[in-house]
Amino acid sequence: MKLNEISDLPGATHSRKRLGRGIGSGSGKTAGRGVKGQKSRSGVAINGFEGGQMPLYRRLPKRGFVNIFAKDWNIVSLGRIQQAIDAGKLAATGSIDIAALKEAGVVRRSKDGLRILGDGELTAKVALVADHASKSAVEKIEKAGGSITLPAAASAEA
Incomplete structure (x- = not known):
């Protein structure tokens, strides 16, 4: 066996999905992202956002005490x-x-x-x-x- 004969097993590598390359490709137009809106764009960070309504983690009462100086042994x-x-x-x-x-x-x-x-x-x-x-x-x-x-x-x- 020579170095130039070494290759992956068949099926080991997959070619990447080329998005937004026309309707005939199967992933054209919206490129698998659904339609319109914030989630169809890049850079989305909306965890916990409820459309302007007060988020659940802010509506619920907080209890107890967390010591930020506690040592982890x-x-x-x-x-x-x-x-x-x-x-x-x-x-x-x-x-x-x-x-x-x-x-x-x-x-x-x-x-x-x-x-x-x-x-x-x-x-x-x-x-x-x-x-x-x-x-x-x-x-x-x-x-x-x-x-x-x-x-x-x-x-x-x-």
Whole structure:
């Protein structure tokens, strides 16, 4: 096989639809856009617009409170950490922080910090570095012979 003989399988590529090329083409005149009006033109942005009537999202009452300063934590359970250690993705030696968890594929991206929850069992002796930890998580880590490093304010809160 030569480079000039390589081609896609038949039917793999489709030629683009040539719009507005006469009535005989099947997509002439209105070019598949229906008829007249704003939606037949390009650059349409009318989501939520109700023809001048007050839109539904403005008519309905708003409730609750959304804290715009709320932190988005990476929440990881002890069971998930043990699972990664058992699979060989995470080394039990050395400290385990958000960067190590990201490298092991336990978390996808690092957010505002790491919060450890006590779900599952931990058998490995690990040294964790986190921003928050539940009381049950701290107890299980210490019971397994490990340690957890928390900021001073978080340890008082947890």
